[in-house]
Amino acid sequence: MTAFAHIAWFDEIGLGDREQVGGKGGSLGELTRAGISVPGGFVVRTGAFERFLATLERQAPVRAAVAALEADDLDAITRCSRALRERIEAAALPAEVAADLTAAHARLVRSRLAQPLAVRSSATCEDAQQASFAGLQDTYLWVRGLGEITRRVRSCWASLYSVESISYRLKQGFPEERVAMAVVVQVMVDAAASGVMFTRSPTTGDRSVVTIEAAWGVGSAVVGGEVTPDRWVLGKITGEVSTREISDKHIQHVAAEQGGVAAVAVSEERRRIPCLSDAELQELRSLARRIEGHYGRAQDIEWAIDREGGAIRLLQSRPETVWSAREAAPIAKPEQDPLMHLLSVFGTRRCR
Amino acid sequence: MNTQTQAFPAPSSLKVLPGTEAAQAAYPYYMQFTAADDQRFWFYNSMHFPEPMSAFDMVTAEAAYCALGSSTTRVHCIPTTLGIDYRILNGRVYIGGNAVTDPAEIARRTHEFQQRAFYYYGNWERLYAQWREKMLTLINEAQALPKLELPELEPLANVHAGRGIAANHQLLEIYQKTLEGYFRMWHHHFEFLLLGYGAYMTFFAFCKKAFPEISDQTIARMVAGIEAEIFRPDEEVRRLARRAVELGVDDEFREGRTAQAVLTALESRGTAGRDWLGELAVSRDPWFNINVGDGFYHYHRSWNDDLSMPFAGLPGYIARVRAGESLERPIEALKQQRRQLIEDYRELLASDEERQAYDQMIGLAHRVFPYVEGHKFYCEHWYTNLFFNKIREFGALLAAHGFFAREEDVFQLTHYEVEAAIIDLMTSWSNGSPPRGPQHWPPIVRERRAAIAEWAKHSTPPALGPVPEVIDDPAIVMLWGITRESLDSWLRAGDASSRELRGFAASSGVVEGPACVVRSVEEIARVRPGDILVCQITNPTWAPIFQKIAGAVSDIGGSMSHAAIVAREFGLPAVVGTGTATTRIRDGQRIRVDGGRGIVTLLS
Numbered sequence: 001m002t003a004f005a006h007i008a009w010f011d012e013i014g015l016g017d018r019e020q021v022g023g024k025g026g027s028l029g030e031l032t033r034a035g036i037s038v039p040g041g042f043v044v045r046t047g048a049f050e051r052f053l054a055t056l057e058r059q060a061p062v063r064a065a066v067a068a069l070e071a072d073d074l075d076a077i078t079r080c081s082r083a084l085r086e087r088i089e090a091a092a093l094p095a096e097v098a099a100d101l102t103a104a105h106a107r108l109v110r111s112r113l114a115q116p117l118a119v120r121s122s123a124t125c126e127d128a129q130q131a132s133f134a135g136l137q138d139t140y141l142w143v144r145g146l147g148e149i150t151r152r153v154r155s156c157w158a159s160l161y162s163v164e165s166i167s168y169r170l171k172q173g174f175p176e177e178r179v180a181m182a183v184v185v186q187v188m189v190d191a192a193a194s195g196v197m198f199t200r201s202p203t204t205g206d207r208s209v210v211t212i213e214a215a216w217g218v219g220s221a222v223v224g225g226e227v228t229p230d231r232w233v234l235g236k237i238t239g240e241v242s243t244r245e246i247s248d249k250h251i252q253h254v255a256a257e258q259g260g261v262a263a264v265a266v267s268e269e270r271r272r273i274p275c276l277s278d279a280e281l282q283e284l285r286s287l288a289r290r291i292e293g294h295y296g297r298a299q300d301i302e303w304a305i306d307r308e309g310g311a312i313r314l315l316q317s318r319p320e321t322v323w324s325a326r327e328a329a330p331i332a333k334p335e336q337d338p339l340m341h342l343l344s345v346f347g348t349r350r351c352r
Numbered sequence: 353m354n355t356q357t358q359a360f361p362a363p364s365s366l367k368v369l370p371g372t373e374a375a376q377a378a379y380p381y382y383m384q385f386t387a388a389d390d391q392r393f394w395f396y397n398s399m400h401f402p403e404p405m406s407a408f409d410m411v412t413a414e415a416a417y418c419a420l421g422s423s424t425t426r427v428h429c430i431p432t433t434l435g436i437d438y439r440i441l442n443g444r445v446y447i448g449g450n451a452v453t454d455p456a457e458i459a460r461r462t463h464e465f466q467q468r469a470f471y472y473y474g475n476w477e478r479l480y481a482q483w484r485e486k487m488l489t490l491i492n493e494a495q496a497l498p499k500l501e502l503p504e505l506e507p508l509a510n511v512h513a514g515r516g517i518a519a520n521h522q523l524l525e526i527y528q529k530t531l532e533g534y535f536r537m538w539h540h541h542f543e544f545l546l547l548g549y550g551a552y553m554t555f556f557a558f559c560k561k562a563f564p565e566i567s568d569q570t571i572a573r574m575v576a577g578i579e580a581e582i583f584r585p586d587e588e589v590r591r592l593a594r595r596a597v598e599l600g601v602d603d604e605f606r607e608g609r610t611a612q613a614v615l616t617a618l619e620s621r622g623t624a625g626r627d628w629l630g631e632l633a634v635s636r637d638p639w640f641n642i643n644v645g646d647g648f649y650h651y652h653r654s655w656n657d658d659l660s661m662p663f664a665g666l667p668g669y670i671a672r673v674r675a676g677e678s679l680e681r682p683i684e685a686l687k688q689q690r691r692q693l694i695e696d697y698r699e700l701l702a703s704d705e706e707r708q709a710y711d712q713m714i715g716l717a718h719r720v721f722p723y724v725e726g727h728k729f730y731c732e733h734w735y736t737n738l739f740f741n742k743i744r745e746f747g748a749l750l751a752a753h754g755f756f757a758r759e760e761d762v763f764q765l766t767h768y769e770v771e772a773a774i775i776d777l778m779t780s781w782s783n784g785s786p787p788r789g790p791q792h793w794p795p796i797v798r799e800r801r802a803a804i805a806e807w808a809k810h811s812t813p814p815a816l817g818p819v820p821e822v823i824d825d826p827a828i829v830m831l832w833g834i835t836r837e838s839l840d841s842w843l844r845a846g847d848a849s850s851r852e853l854r855g856f857a858a859s860s861g862v863v864e865g866p867a868c869v870v871r872s873v874e875e876i877a878r879v880r881p882g883d884i885l886v887c888q889i890t891n892p893t894w895a896p897i898f899q900k901i902a903g904a905v906s907d908i909g910g911s912m913s914h915a916a917i918v919a920r921e922f923g924l925p926a927v928v929g930t931g932t933a934t935t936r937i938r939d940g941q942r943i944r945v946d947g948g949r950g951i952v953t954l955l956s
């Protein structure tokens with residue numbers, strides 16, 4: 001295999017490589033190596049971004065310009081953001097980055113030049129323990145051809161300088177020199193249905209259930225809150241379905257003619273029927289157990305069901321942050337005399 | 353929802369149904385409601401007494417509550433609860449807890465509890481082995497009671513032996529021993545029961561805290577035994593199905609053919625037929641000593657008394673044997689599944705500390721739970737069956753002397769009245785005058801039968817009196833599964849417009865089908881393959897027909913009830929403890945049973 005300086009294939013990387021491939025890239029690599037079905041792809045390493053940025057910095061300051069801003073000066077942030085994004089989107093890729101990207105793209109799509117791809121931001125500050133950066137950077141779906149891919153890689157880099165991202169970093173006091181962006185390029189899944197799942201109950205923190213939310217089409221409608229998803233709660237161990245909430249899924253995201261996704265109405269007969277079969281729910285559950293087992297902690301997982309063949313593809317997995325952050329006292333401790341446990345039932349008036 | 357202002361009807365507002373006053377008055381004074389009872393919360397014990405109780409059958413409530421309370425109040429001294437008070441109205445048994453609330457008293461009782469109950473837990477295996485011996489002795493004693501005889505003259509042998517006590521006295525002696533044995537049996541019944549449930553509840557409460565969304569049935573599956581006695585009668589029916597095929601007499605077992613017709617046919621099938629009848633005799637003693645109900649009513653006859661239940665299951669099992677199934681329960685696989693389930697949940701716990709506590713609690717539950725599962729066969733089934741059959745013998749004797757028309761009529765008398773009738777008969781034998789009973793009892797029996805028929809026509813409130821803020825009496829929570837949530841649902845149940853019934857999720861799976869509402873075992877023949885069985889209570893004796901139904905719904909029962917355990921093993925969707933299924937669901941109505949969520953939906 002030809003070594004690329006600026007590209008890393010999913011099966012070459014893991015969580016330990018986050019500095020070079022960002023949070024999302026590291027996670028997709030980790031899952032791929034664990035044998036989980038992830039749509040094939042590669043990461044444009046942060047080194048490429050650094051090389052690109054170095055060229056820009058020679059023309060005019062970038063990081064120093066951001067670092068100089070006041071967190072509450074929205075006007076200044078907006079002006080700076082617009083200027084930086086225009087510069088990033090107009091600049092050419094450094095030659096060796098362009099060469100690696102061209103070669104990697106060719107290898108990924110092989111003869112299918114019009115193979116739709118997803119181009120996804122993968123920032124290094126998207127820290128694994130802290131999902132708060134999620135959603136601040138851009139993702140581009142159904143991108144076709146090297147020219148468009150290249151343009152969207154630059155857009156991802158530019159999204160690091162969106163008003164929201166800059167404001168967030170300034171508020172958090174996050175040092176600009178540590179901010180870098182890798183970009184994931186992977187095969188687009190034409191999803192029949194897609195969604196998210198949590199390996200802990202978001203409502204009770206229960207570790208013994210898997211909560212699955214899903215809707216028709218591509219997951220952007222679910223993640224973006226544009227549709228009320230169907231919702232199931234399954235026993236993680238038993239597979240028993242304790243909750244089934246089938247909602248009115250009035251729209252779905254599908255591939256748009258010009259690239260990207262478009263919201264279209266769901267036909268009357270499909271709106272109120274479950275978008276997943278029981279077999280798919282069980283398959284998702286076993287996938288959730290595998291991924292959680294791999295990481296050794298609760299996960300928040302995005303997935304899609306391929307319209308072609310019906311296989312489940314993993315798109316993202318990140319640690320659950322809300323319940324994991326709570327330090328709970330043990331529910332019970334071992335007793336010198338195990339019989340003392342009985343007094344919790346026999347010996348006290350229980351109050352609620 | 354604010355239920356502070358809500359209350360169930362006061363006991364005093366509930367009237368004895370017109371025309372049944374005399375029948376109501378027959379129950380002893382200590383079971384009648386008084387004005388002071390209005391201040392307390394009572395609930396209808398539909399779990400154990402789903403139908404109006406005949407005067408005699410009240411002995412079961414009497415003996416059981418006497419023994420239950422002895423255990424909780426005075427023997428093991430459960431810190432927070434005394435015994436159960438009970439009252440009867442319109443044939444329905446209402447019960448109320450007797451909580452201990454004074455902290456000083458709780459502390460005193462906790463100290464006693466540790467001297468008493470902890471000793472039992474600490475010596476469980478030895479005491480339980482001893483318990484089985486005591487129980488078998490008790491059963492042997494009951495079986496050894498002589499047949500009732502009242503010869504015209506005292507047998508000469510007795511006279512020559514100088515026996516001195518005449519034959520009529522033996523009637524009183526046998527009756528009193530029969531009654532005494534029944535009261536004693538209930539003490540044995542409760543010797544370990546609350547302690548066994550308590551260990552289960554301790555583990556249950558831990559699981560609910562650790563895994564707030566875990567289902568009751570999952571916890572039950574972790575604790576429930578796999579080789580418990582409750583599975584045995586059905587295993588015997590399966591064994592008999594296999595033997596029928598092996599012996600080549602399986603063609604005699606046909607759907608719809610009565611047990612008697614099958615037995616007669618087998619007698620003329622030579623050695624093979626006799627061999628199978630021999631196998632049947634082996635199974636019957638003791639495993640067919642199982643009641644088709646919970647053994648609390650005299651008419652819950654055993655398989656031995658009425659072979660129609662096991663025989664109803666045979667054609668289906670035989671068809672499966674012919675199709676190559678072994679019908680053996682996969683014991684090792686079931687044990688492995690249980691081990692895996694326990695291990696998988698253990699892994700999910702947050703820390704090793706919690707895992708150690710979990711190990712301690714499940715370990716204790718596993719040690720003590722075999723009693724909870726095993727006692728029923730010996731107590732509620734085997735012994736109760738002997739008891740009611742002995743009383744039935746007295747019924748036959750009294751009927752023969754014209755006290756009433758049929759032996760079953762004896763159950764319309766209280767146990768005090770039966771003793772009075774026996775003494776009447778003894779007196780008549782002594783003095784040579786006709787007994788007074790034949791004039792006295794027939795109208796009373798008629799009146800009481802009519803009263804029971806009238807009471808059965810009317811439903812009764814699920815609870816009476818003020819709504820308590822919490823239900824935390826361990827005895828009530830453990831034995832009846834009643835929680836504050838159940839009360840709220842009872843309060844809402846007045847709203848009959850809902851298309852949904854809620855109960856305990858007993859065995860998961862969703863199924864739709866026509867309801868077959870079965871109010872008594874005599875109707876069992878009506879159940880068709882694919883029906884959803886709707887009944888007041890199911891128990892393991894119904895297992896043989898579980899193979900042909902699509903789902904089961906009951907008025908009564910919890911997720912740890914035997915019906916739930918058996919349903920899970922059959923993979924049969926089941927919702928138990930709905931409270932009102934047999935009254936809300938029409939026979940033939942299409943319903944959906946969601947056994948994982950405990951919901952029954954009326955579809956048509």
